[in-house]
Amino acid sequence: MAKEMKAADKKAVDKKTADKKAKKENRFSLIRYFREMFGEVKKLTWLTGKELLSHTVAVFVFVIVMAVVIYVLDLAFGSGMGALESIKIG
Incomplete structure (x- = not known):
């Protein structure tokens, strides 16, 4: 009985740890997303004033x-x- 309770407690602790880790990864993945997005925006070539006006x-x-x-x-x-x-018909 005691072994079952320890196993259940360990599962609960593991789940909490996994939840915290997932939240941390989500936060960092959001930061990484924006960092990569701004990196891609820097690679863009923008139109000059003349090109913009002609378009x-x-x-x-x-x-x-x-x-x-x-x-x-x-x-x-x-x-x-x-x-x-x-046109009148009929």
């Missing part, structure tokens, strides 16, 4: 062109639907 202008031009295309298609399909509605 931004290209995006704005593309958005405006696509807006005009969608507007023209909307007008065309709207007129087509209006023409179809004006």
